[in-house]
Amino acid sequence: MNPMPDRTDSTPGPAARDWCSLRAHLQATARLLWDVAPPLHAEDTAESVRLSRHGVTLPLRLEAAADPGERKDCRAAIAHAGAHLVHSTQRFDPQGLKPITMALIGLLEDARVEWLACRELPGLRRLWAPFHEIDLGEAADFESLMRRLSRALLLPEAHDPHPWVAKGRRLFFGSTMQGCADPAASAPTAADSPGLIGDPASLRRVASLLGNDIGQMRLSFNAKTYRVQPTYRDDNQWLWQPSGAVTGLDSTALELPAQAHDGVSGAASSASPGGKQASDPPASTAIEAHRLDRTIAQADPQADGGSWQSTELQTPADVTVHLYPEWDRLICRSRAQWCSVLESGGAAAGLASHASEDGCHDPRVAEVLRMRARSLRAWVPQWAEPETRRSVRQTDGDSLDIDAMVECGVALRVGQRPDERVYQGRERRRRDSVTVCLLDLSASTARSAAQHTDTGLDQARIVALAEAWSEGSPARGDRSACAVHGFWSDGRHRVHYQRIKEFDEPVDAQVLDRLLRLRSQGSTRLGAALRHASALLLARRTPRMNLLVISDGETHDIDVHDPRYLSEDARQAVREARAQGVAVRCLALDPAREEDVRAIFGRDGYRLLPPSGLRSG
């Protein structure tokens, strides 16, 4: 079965942004409360919350994602789903069960996991309690009694006079939870809750007894129209074993694989809050592993037209291959050694294989490029942030330089002319820095953005040149160095990375020629290129490392069909680079894609290139 479509993937605009914000909040909440990371989906046609191996589907209209009430509903749903993922380790065999008994088992299992959850996080009871407000005077039909029983099992102080509810509560607490009547007791362990973890059959027995009573009361139950209440609870369809021949149950119910796939790096199999053993992976791991298995199956080297080994063998001799991880937003994990960056051995050699054949050697074109880059130099942001440093022995300054004062006093006493430079101040200075100017050479840069007369690639050339001049080079006696690199991709096995100008290379005719030979082609796998550029910068071991990306922000590749996958990976790559001390910024070529660029580089991490008309003067 295909995964649940994520409606926001193709729905840009304010509603999608609100959903992204809500999803980020819910994902962080799931991680904080339960250390799980199920993929989240919104579906306005869904009738109830659904938990499956594809994650959690919320019945939500994207337009309502910013509504505080909806956000609270979603938070309650995620807290409940997370409790299932951690505490519901047992699935039930539906064979021979009546629909009414199945509904009651679902209710009791919901109550059981919430009871365990509230022992660990007692504040969750306050979150869920408002959903259980009921009118005790309303007609006692089946659904009403189910709601009342749910309330009685969640809220220990709740009093319900109905004998069936009282019996349900007595059976629930008396049989399966004997001795654990205080939900606010200490954190749960397997030892003090044997009835909950070790004897799920008791839930079946209690459900059968309560179901018989419903039959005795002649209350009608319609399995087709029955919906789990309150609404924050999921439909419990995943609770049943898939082998059961029960009409209407989801055959994709949660399955527990033996272990997560090796391709997931990080703490996918870390201990769950429920304290389960390593041999009993939490359900979240199961979801992640399922998702991973499916994705790996899709991305199987055999399936996408060639094995990894053959990809390696096909690389030319002057190209070095570097493997990098890639962030998968759905499983919230990095896939180890997922992308291969093919770096051309030398700037000239690398360009030779990709150079445009129409020739760009006209010196007049190079001169125009040079002039326009010069005009832009003042506009290019200064990377090496000036530092303040104390300057001593000044003729004026903020305070007295004590050492100079002492020498001045000594000179006066021995009858010599003192040095009048007795002040100290702070002067600004620049530290050594290295910069990589990373050009997006993908096919989309062949277009001209609105208000721009140049193509994206032309603008990238000009900015790269301006940046290279602005930073200077060791050959000109400066302490800063700037390299110009470019990238384009053709699937995850072929992220082409070209070194156009080396760090120690002056900006000369050769560099200009290489810039002019560049052409737009292929796709934009930005994350892999960012990781490689960061690695090159880190290898320089310089205090200041800058990475300037010149891109239209349109991430795309031929083997990725999720529109947000690559931008999320790029965002993660930016985060990783910054954590390692690399200052990453972007000059965005296309104002229409400002939102995408902002999502990757952050609010203060990008700048829009001004329209051509502003620069030409």
Next chain:
Amino acid sequence: MTQEPWYQPIGDECTLFEAAYARRLPVLLKGPTGCGKTRFVEHMARRLGRPLVTIACHDDLSASDLTGRWLLDAGGTRWLDGPLTTAVRTGAICYLDELVEARSDTTVVIHPLADSRRVLPLDKCNQLVHAHPDFALVVSYNPGYASHHKVLKPSTLQRFCGIEFGPPEAEIEARIVAHESGIDPALAARLVALGARTRRLQGQGLDEGASTRMLVHAGVLMQQGVAAQAACRMALVTPLTDDPDLAQALRAAVDATF
């Protein structure tokens, strides 16, 4: 210092430090902010019966600030020892807090003290100060900060033995929070569980999760009569993040905990 600062060992760090001090090896304390590095040094100095000279390093700290300078008085010029020289002469333990913040040329000053020479050259007064037999050098740094543009030179790092600090185990951390803040141990355990939850977001929106110091602050606020949720929002959520989605998730975790 009259009273020995309370310190809860989280491993064998006290034994290791004593062993290093017995042979006067310089020690590097490495760990995230608020994990107890400074408290540990204060505790060990008291335990070893040595005075402690603490210097908070910053990017304007000059070599003269550490070693000393000439001053004028009525009788002429007078040399005034800096804190490092004082510690070297008197046999104190000199603790350079967040050494990575100091200028790289300043850190070179400690090199002769941190190897077998154990001397401090004072070029301005033409002296070579041999370290007192009881003198010891201790420095600390936070690798999380260090990655942001500032790194210690290998020539500095390789002179030190290292003790690594991290968040203690939950039970020990609860004991620390309860002792430092005065709150009930059960409440402290709950607070520590919340702190551990925030560390799950490290690298996924947060640079660092809540430190033990933050948890102590929350506990102190609770001890002052502030409601648990309000105390955690003040001491944990607000300082940890500016991201509204993340802050809301942290608030949800706080509400769920209490």
